[in-house]
Amino acid sequence: MTHGLTEAQFLNTVASFLGPYYIVLALMNGIAALYLWRSGTAKTWFSIRAGEQTFPFTSAIVWLLLAFVFIVMSPLAWSGHGAWMPSMPEWLREFVNRSTGPVVYSVGTVVLLSILFVFRRFFVNPTVAWVIWNLMLLFLGLSMTDRDFYEIVAKPDNVPIVMLVLLLAYFTWLATYRAVINDDRIARGEAPLEALDNEKILVWPDLVYTELICMIALTAFLIFWAIALPAPLEEPASSVKTPNPSKAPWYFLGLQEMLVYFDPWMAGVVLPSLIVVGLMAIPYIDFNKAGNGYYTINQRKFAYIIFQFGFLVMWITLIVLGTLLRGPNWNFFGPYEYWDAHKVEALDNVNLSQIFWERWLDRPMPTAPSGSPFAVQAGYILLRESLGIILTLGYFIALPPLMALTVFRKYYQRMGLIRFMLMANLMLFMASLPIKMVLRWVFNLKYIIAIPEWFLNF
Amino acid sequence: MADKKKLTVAEMLAAARAADSGGSAEKPAADAPTPGASAAAEGAPAAPAKPASSPAAGEPVKPATAPGGGRLSVAEMLAAARKAPAAAAPVAAKAAPAPKPKPAAAAKPAEPAAPAEPRDTASILGAARKGEKAGPMSKAEAAAKAPAPAPPKPTIVVPPMPVKPDYAKPKVAAAAKAIDDTDRRDFVGIMLAVGFWMVGIIGTLWTLLTVKFMFPNVLREPPSKFKVGFPDAFPGGQVQEKFKAQFGIWVVNAEYNGQQQIVALKSVCTHLGCTPNWLEAEQKFKCPCHGSGFYKDGINFEGPAPRPLERYAIRLADDGQIEVDKSRTFQEEMGAWTDPASFIPV
Numbered sequence: 111m112t113h114g115l116t117e118a119q120f121l122n123t124v125a126s127f128l129g130p131y132y133i134v135l136a137l138m139n140g141i142a143a144l145y146l147w148r149s150g151t152a153k154t155w156f157s158i159r160a161g162e163q164t165f166p167f168t169s170a171i172v173w174l175l176l177a178f179v180f181i182v183m184s185p186l187a188w189s190g191h192g193a194w195m196p197s198m199p200e201w202l203r204e205f206v207n208r209s210t211g212p213v214v215y216s217v218g219t220v221v222l223l224s225i226l227f228v229f230r231r232f233f234v235n236p237t238v239a240w241v242i243w244n245l246m247l248l249f250l251g252l253s254m255t256d257r258d259f260y261e262i263v264a265k266p267d268n269v270p271i272v273m274l275v276l277l278l279a280y281f282t283w284l285a286t287y288r289a290v291i292n293d294d295r296i297a298r299g300e301a302p303l304e305a306l307d308n309e310k311i312l313v314w315p316d317l318v319y320t321e322l323i324c325m326i327a328l329t330a331f332l333i334f335w336a337i338a339l340p341a342p343l344e345e346p347a348s349s350v351k352t353p354n355p356s357k358a359p360w361y362f363l364g365l366q367e368m369l370v371y372f373d374p375w376m377a378g379v380v381l382p383s384l385i386v387v388g389l390m391a392i393p394y395i396d397f398n399k400a401g402n403g404y405y406t407i408n409q410r411k412f413a414y415i416i417f418q419f420g421f422l423v424m425w426i427t428l429i430v431l432g433t434l435l436r437g438p439n440w441n442f443f444g445p446y447e448y449w450d451a452h453k454v455e456a457l458d459n460v461n462l463s464q465i466f467w468e469r470w471l472d473r474p475m476p477t478a479p480s481g482s483p484f485a486v487q488a489g490y491i492l493l494r495e496s497l498g499i500i501l502t503l504g505y506f507i508a509l510p511p512l513m514a515l516t517v518f519r520k521y522y523q524r525m526g527l528i529r530f531m532l533m534a535n536l537m538l539f540m541a542s543l544p545i546k547m548v549l550r551w552v553f554n555l556k557y558i559i560a561i562p563e564w565f566l567n568f
Numbered sequence: 569m570a571d572k573k574k575l576t577v578a579e580m581l582a583a584a585r586a587a588d589s590g591g592s593a594e595k596p597a598a599d600a601p602t603p604g605a606s607a608a609a610e611g612a613p614a615a616p617a618k619p620a621s622s623p624a625a626g627e628p629v630k631p632a633t634a635p636g637g638g639r640l641s642v643a644e645m646l647a648a649a650r651k652a653p654a655a656a657a658p659v660a661a662k663a664a665p666a667p668k669p670k671p672a673a674a675a676k677p678a679e680p681a682a683p684a685e686p687r688d689t690a691s692i693l694g695a696a697r698k699g700e701k702a703g704p705m706s707k708a709e710a711a712a713k714a715p716a717p718a719p720p721k722p723t724i725v726v727p728p729m730p731v732k733p734d735y736a737k738p739k740v741a742a743a744a745k746a747i748d749d750t751d752r753r754d755f756v757g758i759m760l761a762v763g764f765w766m767v768g769i770i771g772t773l774w775t776l777l778t779v780k781f782m783f784p785n786v787l788r789e790p791p792s793k794f795k796v797g798f799p800d801a802f803p804g805g806q807v808q809e810k811f812k813a814q815f816g817i818w819v820v821n822a823e824y825n826g827q828q829q830i831v832a833l834k835s836v837c838t839h840l841g842c843t844p845n846w847l848e849a850e851q852k853f854k855c856p857c858h859g860s861g862f863y864k865d866g867i868n869f870e871g872p873a874p875r876p877l878e879r880y881a882i883r884l885a886d887d888g889q890i891e892v893d894k895s896r897t898f899q900e901e902m903g904a905w906t907d908p909a910s911f912i913p914v
Contacts (some may be wrong), residue, residue, distance in 0.1 A: 440859035
């Protein structure tokens with residue numbers, strides 16, 4: 111997109127975006143300050159004494175000052191002059207590039223989301239959330255001056271992902287915020303917030319008008335988007351030439367990431383079907399009647415954690431990974447790293463059967479003598495993959511009863527055999543992805559069961 | 569209701585209808601009870617029965633009565649009962665459509681019966697099942713209104729089947745044909761037959777044409793057999809990429825199992841079918857979709873590809889050129905790479 115531009119031309123392009131961007135940030139903070147001041151909800155953080163006068167230093171004033179900072183940053187960014195434009199320091203970019211990889215990214219996201227969850231009472235505080243929100247937007251603005259970052263983020267394909275990250279952060283915060291309030295209220299024996307707001311309104315005009323306005327606004331936004339960011343058309347398709355990197359539509363990038371660790375038959379057919387079927391099965395598996403019609407976390411902790419793990423970790427972060435951080439040859443590239451098609455990543459993936467026979471037993475893998483009948487060949491194949499087959503069967507058959515006897519004892523008693531087995535197997539299938547990811551990273555393991563002769567790999 | 573004999577739903581509804589209309593309920597099946605019988609049975613008009621389901625407070629419920637006697641059909645009763653709770657609101661009362669007059673009821677002389685009140689089926693049935701009155705009324709009234717206990721069913725004595733007369737006996741073939749002919753004149757039957765024949769014929773045609781479509785007259789495909797040049801054009805260790813765009817193959821001169829061979833590798837990734845690229849600097853085939861990697865000889869070593877690239881059949885033609893045949897593939901995991909048709913030893 112910025113190919114053929116000199117550094118100065120590139121900075122000019124970015125500047126025409128960043129100037130208005132910082133003004134918008136300033137406006138955002140100014141409006142927040144105005145709202146806090148007018149509604150009288152601004153909190154006094156500390157007071158400054160000047161002789162007889164005390165000057166209350168409220169949150170409204172802090173956001174107003176931040177707005178001024180952004181106002182000052184705007185013309186600097188608009189200058190299009192490398193020395194003046196506020197940008198990420200070089201050492202930080204280098205550090206981020208060198209420290210990130212699939213492992214750091216995936217594990218880091220899980221850790222980060224866990225911290226957010228455990229300390230949610232702190233993070234839902236509107237002041238904290240506003241600071242984080244500003245930091246996210248500031249990070250985006252400061253990173254834009256980096257050419258490689260800009261290439262990824264400003265690509266018309268990827269703009270929805272940037273919006274998705276921001277929107278998802280906001281909505282997850284909103285839901286958690288309400289849930290924390292409700293949990294507190296329930297702990298005090300009060301009704302949840304949603305129960306107070308039971309005033310009935312009419313479909314016409316209240317709902318239909320709202321829908322109409324939303325419809326018009328959304329249409330206007332889509333038209334603006336279509337004009338501002340032209341669809342990235344590529345050269346005519348060819349069956350013998352695959353673009354590099356070749357990416358699925360953004361909403362399937364989680365699946366594409368899954369395909370890196372699984373056979374296409376598993377990651378392309380079985381697991382997606384199980385996702386759909388599992389989501390449909392939730393109402394029948396769920397026996398917890400609490401949390402109907404209001405936000406809560408404490409009353410449905412198990413369901414909340416499982417769902418957020420499946421959605422935020424295994425769907426959203428994989429989409430972000432696939433969109434922004436996977437480059438040519440599906441290699442991992444840091445956010446400020448040049449997409450080098452010749453980046454060498456030394457990998458030598460092996461199957462479990464190879465590790466078992468060649469490394470541990472130190473003997474060649476059992477191979478049927480050529481020309482032997484099918485039954486003999488099948489026997490040899492099953493013998494070759496026996497460890498993987500035993501492990502996989504044990505995982506899906508032996509683990510659910512073990513879970514019922516130990517960790518999930520209460521769930522088993524509440525749910526009964528069939529519902530519990532369904533839930534346990536769905537959970538195990540979901541867990542199989544992170545397990546295989548870890549095995550790949552740690553042992554370079556390709557397949558636990560590898561029978562390419564029958565297109566059966568797991 | 570002294571006897572505990574179970575009533576059928578029809579009987580219950582009939583009884584309830586009779587109770588509601590204040591008419592005689594002696595014969596549930598009777599369509600129009602005579603006024604005389606009604607008066608005799610009734611003695612005094614029944615007090616308006618409060619519907620069991622109506623709101624507890626004495627809300628004025630608009631009685632929904634069929635004109636001329638108040639015999640309501642089940643549908644009418646249900647409709648009226650549904651409206652009853654809303655009857656308190658004047659709008660609803662106004663909006664309540666008058667029940668459709670039943671012709672039979674209208675024809676019958678007006679009865680001095682008390683207006684019946686609508687009740688829902690459940691309450692009617694419930695009241696009837698309990699064998700109690702449906703509203704405030706005395707036991708005597710209830711007894712008077714209660715449907716007479718069903719008379720014991722007479723045992724049906726089946727008379728012996730009469731012997732079939734001659735004309736009813738199965739006809740001989742000729743007669744059957746005659747009847748068939750008359751049937752065939754039936755317009756609907758003819759149309760149906762024509763329709764099924766048309767469907768059958770068109771369906772057959774479609775099937776045949778679809779089969780024909782699978783075998784086009786002209787096939788614009790590159791030939792499955794083609795010549796790529798003389799063996800000395802492929803020096804050892806080289807991956808020739810120039811046939812990839814047109815034929816989808818790489819011609820590789822590489823060592824496999826200690827033997828130098830010229831092979832034709834199919835340029836389709838064995839993971840999900842993307843087209844890998846040959847990276848000269850790294851000496852490997854690398855798939856852009858999920859990062860599968862293959863050595864020069866086609867053996868998979870990184871990424872998710874579960875098996876090596878496939879080979880096409882290759883041979884030395886009579887004129888000394890290499891000929892590739894794309895109609896046959898050789899898979900390493902099936903042990904097919906030892907097949908002499910899959911390589912040319914150098």
